[in-house]
Amino acid sequence: MKVALVGSGNVATILGKVIHSKGHQIVQVLSRNKEHAEKLASKFGCEYGDFKSLPANEADLFLLAITDTALYHFDQQMHFANQVVVHTAGSVSKEVLKNISTRYGIIYPLQSLVIESSTMPEIPLMVDGNSTETTHFIREFAESFSGNVTIANDEERIKYHVAAVLVSNFTNHLFAMADEFCRKENIDFKKLFPLIEETTMRIKDNDPETVQTGPAIREDIYTLGKHLQVLSAHPDLKYLYLKLSESILKLYQKK
Numbered sequence: 001m002k003v004a005l006v007g008s009g010n011v012a013t014i015l016g017k018v019i020h021s022k023g024h025q026i027v028q029v030l031s032r033n034k035e036h037a038e039k040l041a042s043k044f045g046c047e048y049g050d051f052k053s054l055p056a057n058e059a060d061l062f063l064l065a066i067t068d069t070a071l072y073h074f075d076q077q078m079h080f081a082n083q084v085v086v087h088t089a090g091s092v093s094k095e096v097l098k099n100i101s102t103r104y105g106i107i108y109p110l111q112s113l114v115i116e117s118s119t120m121p122e123i124p125l126m127v128d129g130n131s132t133e134t135t136h137f138i139r140e141f142a143e144s145f146s147g148n149v150t151i152a153n154d155e156e157r158i159k160y161h162v163a164a165v166l167v168s169n170f171t172n173h174l175f176a177m178a179d180e181f182c183r184k185e186n187i188d189f190k191k192l193f194p195l196i197e198e199t200t201m202r203i204k205d206n207d208p209e210t211v212q213t214g215p216a217i218r219e220d221i222y223t224l225g226k227h228l229q230v231l232s233a234h235p236d237l238k239y240l241y242l243k244l245s246e247s248i249l250k251l252y253q254k255k
Contacts, residue, residue: 004028007065008036014113022145028056051077075099090161093154105129105138124148216248
């Protein structure tokens, strides 16, 4: 299939590489910044341009990997005829594309995609289309470069997006807070890596709530108090510790 990429950031770069590696042809890269488009296009030996450029007529599918905000205004930038247009956002309805093309939909990667990653992670994809025919077309294309493809409508996809923020963005923020705490207290954050890996492994085979450990679930007030005393010099982290401990207590008191 002939694919055009709209965007030149993390998602466009990684999906472009994966799509290209599976035998599809990247025929064009368009980006708000023409220099960025040129840099990515050089990886595929294809043409490039900015949002004022004409979209490639030969493209079978346009993949819009741009910000959520940009999606809401993209119909003022570009229009297509009968070519399939998809965006990659988890929290934006496919209907944002209704004025851009007669055939449109979603290919949402349920994965954190970062150019600097040393390895290529598994990329589950959630797809949808504005018609049965378009959905089938998008799904077949998605299955050509991912072994984990699910049809998910707008309502389902936003729920997955919320859950993704909880398990990825929020947990990483806690890692960042713990790392800062360790540095300020002159202890080694890397010593926690085996614990992080073990916790992640456990939830692959068990419900997360069944493997919960720690002083909150035990209602160990003595240890909770000692921890809060240590955290007195770290008010932001102390606040998070209190709120999360309260949440754990409430969850397990309901059981």
